[in-house]
Amino acid sequence: MPNCSHGRITRMRPAAFVFAVAALAQWLVPLVGVWQHERIIARGVAVRFECAAPNPYDPFRGRFLAVRPAETMVLAPEGIAQSGDGANRIMVPVWATLVADEHGLSRIQSLSLEPVSGPTVIRLGARLSVETDGAKMVLISWPFDRFYLNERLAPDADRLVAERLGGSKPPVAEIRLLNGQAVLTDILLDGVSIRETVKQQAK
Structure with a gap:
């Protein structure tokens, strides 16, 4: 049983990684947009x-x-x-x-x-x-x-x-x-x- 449980955890890691990246992207995309907007105003x-x-x-x-x-x-x-x-x-x-x-x-x-x-x-x-x-x-x-x-x-x-x-x-x-x-x-x-x-x- 421990080995099976360990196997399931190992297989879940890629999915968890993808979820974390997607969650991070949801925060980064708006921030990058705001940064670009302010950069154009400041330097344009x-x-x-x-x-x-x-x-x-x-x-x-x-x-x-x-x-x-x-x-x-x-x-x-x-x-x-x-x-x-x-x-x-x-x-x-x-x-x-x-x-x-x-x-x-x-x-x-x-x-x-x-x-x-x-x-x-x-x-x-x-x-x-x-x-x-x-x-x-x-x-x-x-x-x-x-x-x-x-x-x-x-x-x-x-x-x-x-x-x-x-x-x-x-x-x-x-x-x-x-x-x-x-x-x-x-x-x-x-x-x-x-x-x-x-x-x-x-x-």
């Missing part, structure tokens, strides 16, 4: 984009504002192929190099199907869309679409964003870029954080 390059109204317009959903950079359609990168039909066309990863205009707002300068490096490179999704004057265009999918906000500030923030969309001074999204990854850090109104603007108006 700040870039800004003009925001457009989400379609359909619904900027406030729960605890976040829906965010969409105004630039959604650009020239297709060389060599991109169509995959699927119509709305079912598959997004493929592309690397966009950004350049700032005279107002400090960024736009896509070029797209590449191969990874490229640089302080203002961001990894996006793209799929073939319509042709404009014989040139192939792609629809861009940005890696961020929401800005989380304190629920107490959200109603006023929603109103302020709605007032600016489509106007001469639209909201501006500020993000941090590091190694092609992006983190949305703020929404600016006239260069001021939306959090600060709401707090000032509440006084």
Whole structure:
């Protein structure tokens, strides 16, 4: 009997090890995500984009504002192929190099199907869309679409964003870029954080 018991314990060890590794991974994955997020904020390059109204317009959903950079359609990168039909066309990863205009707002300068490096490179999704004057265009999918906000500030923030969309001074999204990854850090109104603007108006 002791030998049989010892045999059972020996056979259970691999399963126990797998369970321990799985349990550890459940803790590590979120921690790594938080670490990467904070690292991008601390070390990343700040870039800004003009925001457009989400379609359909619904900027406030729960605890976040829906965010969409105004630039959604650009020239297709060389060599991109169509995959699927119509709305079912598959997004493929592309690397966009950004350049700032005279107002400090960024736009896509070029797209590449191969990874490229640089302080203002961001990894996006793209799929073939319509042709404009014989040139192939792609629809861009940005890696961020929401800005989380304190629920107490959200109603006023929603109103302020709605007032600016489509106007001469639209909201501006500020993000941090590091190694092609992006983190949305703020929404600016006239260069001021939306959090600060709401707090000032509440006084």
